Amino acid sequence: MLGDYPIQGHGAAEIAASVERAIGTGELEPGQPLPPMRELATRLGVNPNTVAAAYRTLRERGVIETAGRRGSRVRPKPATTGREQIRVAVPEGVRDMADGNPDPALLPHLAEAFAAAAAQGDREPVLYGHDPVEPELARLARAALDADAVPDGPIGVASGSLDAVERVLAAHLKPGDQVAVEDPGWGGVLDLVPALGLRTVSVGVDDEGPRPEDVRRALESGARALIVTDRAQNPTGAALTATRARALRSVLREYPETLLIEDDHGHGIVDVPLCPLAGVTRHWVFVRSVAKAWGPDLRLAVFTGDAVTVDRVRGRQRLGAGWVSLLVQRAVVRLWSDSAVDTREVAASYGGRRDALIEALTERGVPAHGRSGMNVWVPVPDETGVVARLLHAGWAVSPGARFRLNSPPGIRITISALKTEETVELADAVAAAVGPTAARTYV
Numbered sequence: 001m002l003g004d005y006p007i008q009g010h011g012a013a014e015i016a017a018s019v020e021r022a023i024g025t026g027e028l029e030p031g032q033p034l035p036p037m038r039e040l041a042t043r044l045g046v047n048p049n050t051v052a053a054a055y056r057t058l059r060e061r062g063v064i065e066t067a068g069r070r071g072s073r074v075r076p077k078p079a080t081t082g083r084e085q086i087r088v089a090v091p092e093g094v095r096d097m098a099d100g101n102p103d104p105a106l107l108p109h110l111a112e113a114f115a116a117a118a119a120q121g122d123r124e125p126v127l128y129g130h131d132p133v134e135p136e137l138a139r140l141a142r143a144a145l146d147a148d149a150v151p152d153g154p155i156g157v158a159s160g161s162l163d164a165v166e167r168v169l170a171a172h173l174k175p176g177d178q179v180a181v182e183d184p185g186w187g188g189v190l191d192l193v194p195a196l197g198l199r200t201v202s203v204g205v206d207d208e209g210p211r212p213e214d215v216r217r218a219l220e221s222g223a224r225a226l227i228v229t230d231r232a233q234n235p236t237g238a239a240l241t242a243t244r245a246r247a248l249r250s251v252l253r254e255y256p257e258t259l260l261i262e263d264d265h266g267h268g269i270v271d272v273p274l275c276p277l278a279g280v281t282r283h284w285v286f287v288r289s290v291a292k293a294w295g296p297d298l299r300l301a302v303f304t305g306d307a308v309t310v311d312r313v314r315g316r317q318r319l320g321a322g323w324v325s326l327l328v329q330r331a332v333v334r335l336w337s338d339s340a341v342d343t344r345e346v347a348a349s350y351g352g353r354r355d356a357l358i359e360a361l362t363e364r365g366v367p368a369h370g371r372s373g374m375n376v377w378v379p380v381p382d383e384t385g386v387v388a389r390l391l392h393a394g395w396a397v398s399p400g401a402r403f404r405l406n407s408p409p410g411i412r413i414t415i416s417a418l419k420t421e422e423t424v425e426l427a428d429a430v431a432a433a434v435g436p437t438a439a440r441t442y443v
Helices: 012-025 037-044 048-060 111-123 135-147 161-172 187-195 212-220 242-253 307-319 326-337 343-363 383-392 420-437
Strands: 064-066 072-074 155-158 178-183 199-206 225-229 259-263 283-289 301-305 375-379 410-414
Touching: 012 048, 037 048, 048 064, 048 072, 111 326, 135 155, 135 283, 135 301, 135 326, 155 161, 155 307, 161 187, 161 225, 161 259, 161 283, 161 301, 161 307, 178 187, 178 212, 187 199, 199 212, 212 225, 212 242, 283 307, 301 307, 343 375, 343 420, 383 410, 383 420
Parallel strands: 178 199, 178 225, 225 259, 259 283
Antiparallel strands: 064 072, 155 301, 283 301, 375 410
16 A cells, blocks of 8 residues: 555545655655555545545645556656755765856845845835836836847736746646646756646757747647746756747747747846747746846846736736835846846856866767856766766766656756866766766757
8 A cells, every 4th residue: 555654634635735744755755656545535534535635636736646547646756846855965075066056256246236225115115005016127127128029018026937937827727737848947847837736748958949849749739838948948058049939939820829938037147149939829928037147035037928917927916925025126126227247247257167168078078068058968878877976076966857857867067166277177077977878969
């Protein structure tokens, strides 16, 4: 049945929580079958409908899956065990190339911006009923979006990219709907989609972004939404080219009811132009975070989209968090207005480190990818072995399992902390860890 772990509870919520606790502690493992509903109901002394309700809740939360007569089992990667747990503990003395953080030296100082925002707040206190979007933030954001040919639309503010993505998905989809996601792709999205009770459909990625034939296949199979990273794709560094964007827009025109979500989280750290897809479908949202260029702790992303979608998201915000702090919004306005970040310099810095590592790996016969942003993706034949050998050699990298659904193994190297003089040493270590049978593709 379930070994020695007793599922407990008399109500549906209690039973569901009991299963989730067991998964979180590892007593129930990914892929492990759950007892049939009638059997568990008899064991707990409850109505089978109560167990059915508990299982339904777990399915909608992305914790378990049901396969007809084969019954229910824990999902291979349940939402309860987030991908952030798939990480390497970094011992003292080991260089951390795994954390995905920006270089602190390239982030702006925040004291003056927040002091100015606080002073404005003292003069004009923010109270209930205030406009949830700082007008100057909306103006600056809209001007930047116009410059990048992102279609016109109302501006909203969320607590980071993932918060915006979650709200947009919830505004349009219901549990059981399919969402096309990049594979490999951002672990946060790969966790979020099943946690909302939605089903992921993987879309292959190459250096130019999602592959059109995979997107078409996903939409043909019934996917109602598509999430695309325009630039600095995590983990591969892919960036949409003009040619790829045209091909994807052509596919999307055939499926105009698709909910399109574009994530430009690399804004401010990239050295390639934006090629947006927005506006092709009836419902769309374009999201821009300040995390990578201005600081992760600001927890702010601006988004625009079609009027219906933005109105739904802002309406739901009013019923929950209400708004993103105007103090933070005003501080970001000050950072933007004062050009606190030289985005060209930042992009050149990350680009130089990234290109140098890719070139060094290529010279050693190790294919690597990283067209933009702060990550390099290296396909490998044995993910676990490579990560372990690199750790032994003094380098911590991210295992590709954090970012994959069906794509082949790989490792992600974050170059934001990489020093010029370390490039050759790291390339040598990767080449030695990968060995002579390096994989040749990641799609």
